[in-house]
Amino acid sequence: xxxxxxxxxxxxxxxxxxxxxxxxxxxxxxxxxxxxxxxxxxxxxxxxxxxxxxxxxxxxxxxxxxxxxxxxxxxxxxxxxxxxxxxxxxxxxxxxxxxxxxxxxxxxxxxxxxxxxxxxxxxxxxxxxxxxxxxxxxxxxxxxxxxxxxxxx
Numbered sequence: 790x791x792x793x794x795x796x797x798x799x800x801x802x803x804x805x806x807x808x809x810x811x812x813x814x815x816x817x818x819x820x821x822x823x824x825x826x827x828x829x830x831x832x833x834x835x836x837x838x839x840x841x842x843x844x845x846x847x848x849x850x851x852x853x854x855x856x857x858x859x860x861x862x863x864x865x866x867x868x869x870x871x872x873x874x875x876x877x878x879x880x881x882x883x884x885x886x887x888x889x890x891x892x893x894x895x896x897x898x899x900x901x902x903x904x905x906x907x908x909x910x911x912x913x914x915x916x917x918x919x920x921x922x923x924x925x926x927x928x929x930x931x932x933x934x935x936x937x938x939x940x941x942x
Contacts, residue, residue, distance in 0.1 A: 794807075801832075801841070801843075805829060805832050805833075808825055808828075808829065809825070809829060809905070809906040811823075812825050812906070813877075813905060813906070816877050817877075822876070822877065826872050826873070826874045826902065826906070827870070827872060829872075829902075829906055830870050830871075830872030830898075830900045830902075831860045831861060831870045833900055833908055833911075834860070834861070834868065834870045834872075834898040834900060834911070835847045835861050835863075835868075837898065837900075837911055837940050837941055838863050838868065838896075838898065838913070838940070839863060840861065840862070840863040842861055847861035847862055847863060847868075848861055848862070849862065857891060857893055858889075858891045858892070858893025858894050859893055859894055860894075866895045866896055867893065867894045867895045867896070868894060868895070868896050868897070868898060869889055869893075869894035869896070869897045869898075870897070870898050870899075870900070871886060871887055871889065871897065871898070871899045871900075871934075872899065872900040872901070872902065873885075873886055873887075873899075873900075873901050873902065873931070874901075874902040874903070874904065874906065875902075875903070875904055876904070877904050881904070883901060883931055884930060884931075885928060885929070885930065886899065886929040886930060886931060886933065886934055887929075888923060888926070888928075888929050889919065889923075892916055892920060894916060895915065895916055896913055896914065896915055896916065897913070897914045897916070897919055897937075898911060898912070898913050898940070899911065899912050899913075899914075899934040899937065900941075901931060901934075908941055908942075910935075910939070910941060910942065911939070911940045911941035912934050912935060912936075912937035912938065912939055912940065913937050913938045913940050914937040914938070918937075919937075922936060
């Protein structure tokens, strides 16, 4: 079967959803999901705070995948994004949240997904508050992240 997709003609949301569908099918067939959660989370976080990942909006021309500490910008505010998704295994749930490893950002957004890459909740922190709450902590949990400002739902 030959499928011709005109990916360049897809709207941004359609492209995001296609990526999630392909990843879920991959996980179903091969038992391990591709590592796309962080990329989808950056896209979703940008939308939640009212910007886009497109160059000239949330991204700058010189930004790369290794731009340290900043995933996107809104106005002059630098955002870092963290996210979690339970595995597709029955009963799987998120218990550990990765901590920010630097403070080159102004605000951090944490997104919790369900197994199908649907946002369940999202929280935002300003850097000073995040540092005050978590800098000395070794491990963070979803309960910790719920101490931020809820931005979804």
